[in-house]
Amino acid sequence: MAFDFFTLKDKIILISGASSGIGQACARRCADAGATVVLLARNKERLQSTRDSLFQSDKHITISADLMNDELPEKRLNEITENLGKISGFIHAAGISSTLPLRMVTEHQLSEMYKVNVLSAVSLTKWMSKPSHFHESGCSVVWIASIMGMVGEVAKISYSLTKGALIAGAKSLALELAPKKIRVNTVSPGVVSSPMTENAVYNQTDIGRERIQALHPLGLGTVNDVANACHFLVSDESRWITGTNLVIDGGYTAR
Numbered sequence: 001m002a003f004d005f006f007t008l009k010d011k012i013i014l015i016s017g018a019s020s021g022i023g024q025a026c027a028r029r030c031a032d033a034g035a036t037v038v039l040l041a042r043n044k045e046r047l048q049s050t051r052d053s054l055f056q057s058d059k060h061i062t063i064s065a066d067l068m069n070d071e072l073p074e075k076r077l078n079e080i081t082e083n084l085g086k087i088s089g090f091i092h093a094a095g096i097s098s099t100l101p102l103r104m105v106t107e108h109q110l111s112e113m114y115k116v117n118v119l120s121a122v123s124l125t126k127w128m129s130k131p132s133h134f135h136e137s138g139c140s141v142v143w144i145a146s147i148m149g150m151v152g153e154v155a156k157i158s159y160s161l162t163k164g165a166l167i168a169g170a171k172s173l174a175l176e177l178a179p180k181k182i183r184v185n186t187v188s189p190g191v192v193s194s195p196m197t198e199n200a201v202y203n204q205t206d207i208g209r210e211r212i213q214a215l216h217p218l219g220l221g222t223v224n225d226v227a228n229a230c231h232f233l234v235s236d237e238s239r240w241i242t243g244t245n246l247v248i249d250g251g252y253t254a255r
């Protein structure tokens, strides 16, 4: 009998940012691998249409919530673990980006980006790390960071600060949560085509697009390239991997 590698059967995977781009691709991949997916983002219509497009759509759950708020949708999350079961994986793909030179960076803008990209990742992981919320056989947390947390780019200071924070924080958290069999890793993509990058400043001109493409020796990636890695990291096949940052960038940072 062939072995069912990378199966997510009987696993419940929470995915923030599941209404679009990378999070949506992760939701599809996890559902295809047999998981029940909890899709979290703000936009109800896009969440619903994503859910409808998933394999065995009826079994998946949506939560509409704004992660800019200080409060998590804790009541709704608790209901899910009480009624559906405990969480085996969490992919934090919710995020916002900006291209702003230092003279335009404000405390308010920095704080908003920090809330969505970093604080919500920490708060959701904190919620999940309670014994009544994560599966006793183990759990995998994947925060989507970025190569901008590792290398620099002009006018990316706000975004880079948040992504570097995820990469650094995940290492300490991996050590703290290892006794609970909770693994914590980051994934750092280069540029992949998504609604976020379609709106990016460099994508508004031919010169900008060509420059970004030239920085990726294998060309630009797709959301599925990132979802493949996330699927691996929430599967049992990655059971010995924690505290690492998996770079998926078509060679951008190889130089």
Ligand SMILES: NC(=O)c1ccc[n+]([C@@H]2O[C@H](COP(=O)([O-])OP(=O)(O)OC[C@H]3O[C@@H](n4cnc5c(N)ncnc54)[C@H](OP(=O)(O)O)[C@@H]3O)[C@@H](O)[C@H]2O)c1
Pocket (backbone or CB within 6 Å): 016, 017, 018, 019, 020, 021, 022, 023, 040, 041, 042, 043, 044, 046, 065, 066, 067, 068, 092, 093, 094, 095, 096, 097, 116, 144, 145, 146, 147, 188, 189, 190, 191, 192, 193, 194, 195, 196, 197
């Ligand atoms: N695309 C790339 O090239 C690339 C490269 C490196 C890293 N990343 C990272 O990958 C992640 C996903 O990016 P993407 O390209 O898939 O972007 P995207 O298509 O814009 O998706 C972002 C997701 O985050 C959700 N979101 C944004 N603000 C939110 C809030 N306040 N509360 C709840 N959900 C919120 C959005 O849903 P709603 O609008 O429905 O709330 C959406 O589902 C981000 O962290 C990004 O920084 C992307």
